[in-house]
Amino acid sequence: MKLFSETRKGRRPGSLVFVHGNSSSSAVFDDIFASDLANTLIRFDLPGHGQSPRSEDPEAYQIGSSRKLLVDFCNSEVDEEFILVGNSLGGHLVMESLPHLSSCVAVVIFGAPPIAVPLNMEEAFLPNEALPIYLKGEFTEEEIDQAIPLAANGSRFERLFADFRATDPSCRDSLAASIGLGQAQDQRNIVASWPRPVYVLHGRQDISVNLDYIKGLEGITRIYEIEGCGHYPSLEQPTEFNSIMSEIVGEVFGS
Numbered sequence: 001m002k003l004f005s006e007t008r009k010g011r012r013p014g015s016l017v018f019v020h021g022n023s024s025s026s027a028v029f030d031d032i033f034a035s036d037l038a039n040t041l042i043r044f045d046l047p048g049h050g051q052s053p054r055s056e057d058p059e060a061y062q063i064g065s066s067r068k069l070l071v072d073f074c075n076s077e078v079d080e081e082f083i084l085v086g087n088s089l090g091g092h093l094v095m096e097s098l099p100h101l102s103s104c105v106a107v108v109i110f111g112a113p114p115i116a117v118p119l120n121m122e123e124a125f126l127p128n129e130a131l132p133i134y135l136k137g138e139f140t141e142e143e144i145d146q147a148i149p150l151a152a153n154g155s156r157f158e159r160l161f162a163d164f165r166a167t168d169p170s171c172r173d174s175l176a177a178s179i180g181l182g183q184a185q186d187q188r189n190i191v192a193s194w195p196r197p198v199y200v201l202h203g204r205q206d207i208s209v210n211l212d213y214i215k216g217l218e219g220i221t222r223i224y225e226i227e228g229c230g231h232y233p234s235l236e237q238p239t240e241f242n243s244i245m246s247e248i249v250g251e252v253f254g255s
Contacts, residue, residue, distance in 0.1 A: 014252070021231075115184065123209055135172055
């Protein structure tokens with residue numbers, strides 16, 4: 001399957017690879033791709049999302065398949081050391097891919113608390129009636145109206161509505177099925193044992209992620225809290241997001 005991807009070549013060593021979330025797309029990273037960050041930026045749409053094709057095989061959307069896809073993509077498309085940046089489901093896939101990515105030198109995650117196995121969803125996430133909507137294929141307009149306010153900045157809701165509607169409904173069904181099949185790995189242990197930096201961005205108005213849980217984990221290098229922001233910092237607060245990414249890039253690759 002040929003995925004939609006985009007590479008913006010930079011003039012400084014070190015790449016950044018961006019991975020979007022469930023029922024989202026790489027368009028949530030438009031603002032940083034338009035920024036003056038001097039490094040190479042790479043993004044792609046997961047199967048069934050954004051501009052990537054849909055699959056007739058529901059297994060292509062499962063966690064195990066998506067994790068393998070990310071590993072294969074990074075190992076084939078990135079020819080230098082890189083930082084992985086993952087939002088929501090993308091952040092979970094990023095963490096699970098780390099044992100297979102020798103050239104990844106740092107991780108930035110947001111909307112993605114590292115979960116344990118057996119699954120500790122009730123510990124890692126806050127109670128939220130909207131979350132189950134992201135694990136079911138078909139939806140009503142009332143449900144999508146309930147789901148999208150995971151973002152706090154309403155001026156950017158249009159992008160989220162469009163991405164949710166454009167996503168193959170089988171993606172959500174298959175994600176739920178793969179969780180039931182035990183395909184999720186112990187991200188909490190992976191982060192705790194990974195020897196390189198792990199940065200967490202947290203929107204203070206994110207109504208789904210338990211920040212206190214994240215603060216108690218081992219292996220987290222730094223947590224950035226962003227005001228006026230929910231689940232999608234790169235979309236909701238792009239100026240602050242870009243500034244934080246510039247700081248992290250300077251710390252990891254040198255200014």
